[in-house]
Amino acid sequence: MITAALIVAFGLVAYVVGVRARLVRWGATDDEVKRPYPGADIIPDGKRGTTMAVTIDAPPSAVWPWLVQMGVDRAVWYTWDYWRPLGRRSADQIHPEWQDISVGHHMPSVPDGSVWWEVAALEPERFLGLRMSVDVRGRPFDPKQTRPRCYSDSLWAFLLEPLSGERTRLVVSGYWAFRPKWLQGIVNFFLIEPSTWMMQTRQFAGLKRRAERQAIARLAQGSIA
Numbered sequence: 330m331i332t333a334a335l336i337v338a339f340g341l342v343a344y345v346v347g348v349r350a351r352l353v354r355w356g357a358t359d360d361e362v363k364r365p366y367p368g369a370d371i372i373p374d375g376k377r378g379t380t381m382a383v384t385i386d387a388p389p390s391a392v393w394p395w396l397v398q399m400g401v402d403r404a405v406w407y408t409w410d411y412w413r414p415l416g417r418r419s420a421d422q423i424h425p426e427w428q429d430i431s432v433g434h435h436m437p438s439v440p441d442g443s444v445w446w447e448v449a450a451l452e453p454e455r456f457l458g459l460r461m462s463v464d465v466r467g468r469p470f471d472p473k474q475t476r477p478r479c480y481s482d483s484l485w486a487f488l489l490e491p492l493s494g495e496r497t498r499l500v501v502s503g504y505w506a507f508r509p510k511w512l513q514g515i516v517n518f519f520l521i522e523p524s525t526w527m528m529q530t531r532q533f534a535g536l537k538r539r540a541e542r543q544a545i546a547r548l549a550q551g552s553i554a
Contacts (some may be wrong), residue, residue: 349518351525356533357382357500366502368458368486371449372453373472375484375504376513379525382500383533387488387544389454389497395536396487397455398427400436400446407535408528419535423543449484458503475510482506501529501538540550 398404405421437446450458465479507513
């Protein structure tokens with residue numbers, strides 16, 4: 330008789346061998362996974378996380394405006410819209426009033442603004458690095474000050490690389506420091522990696538659809554003119 334423990338063990342082996350290797354590098358090439366990724370200096374003792382990528386049939390100039398207007402109080406995240414019951418959903422158009430951001434800008438991750446992603450790196454139309462530093466209770470802390478005993482300090486970053494034919498290669502990766510350190514691998518394996526795949530692939534689809542639709546509209550307007 331197969332015990333529950335054996336079933337769980339078999340499931341974990343199947344996940345590690347057949348699924349996990351694809352999730353942590355979804356859409357990315359060997360070069361994109363292995364080469365240095367910007368932002369390593371932002372998170373002290375940070376470990377490189379998943380690396381995922383997508384090709385968007387629109388130039389970086391058409392993708393960038395969608396990224397800089399993210400935040401629950403603005404365009405949301407173009408992924409699963411959990412905030413719809415509160416009347417908030419991902420924007421389907423570029424808002425000029427949301428385009429002016431700089432290092433230090435907060436992109437709220439909850440409706441009341443008590444937790445946020447902070448713009449830690451910004452190179453227009455090329456690189457956007459968002460940092461979240463929270464303690465074990467989910468409360469933000471200043472990473473420049475003494476750190477809590479238990480915390481999560483992470484960088485979620487977007488690298489835009491121009492391709493021929495007015496296309497963009499969007500590579501998303503980042504770095505993560507977690508304390509207690511012995512628990513980092515467990516949390517990463519069971520929680521961070523699966524949830525990142527679920528949210529990031531959905532965001533890729535949302536960004537790709539929006540940016541490509543806008544690029545087609547601009548071409549149509551140009552042909553009419």
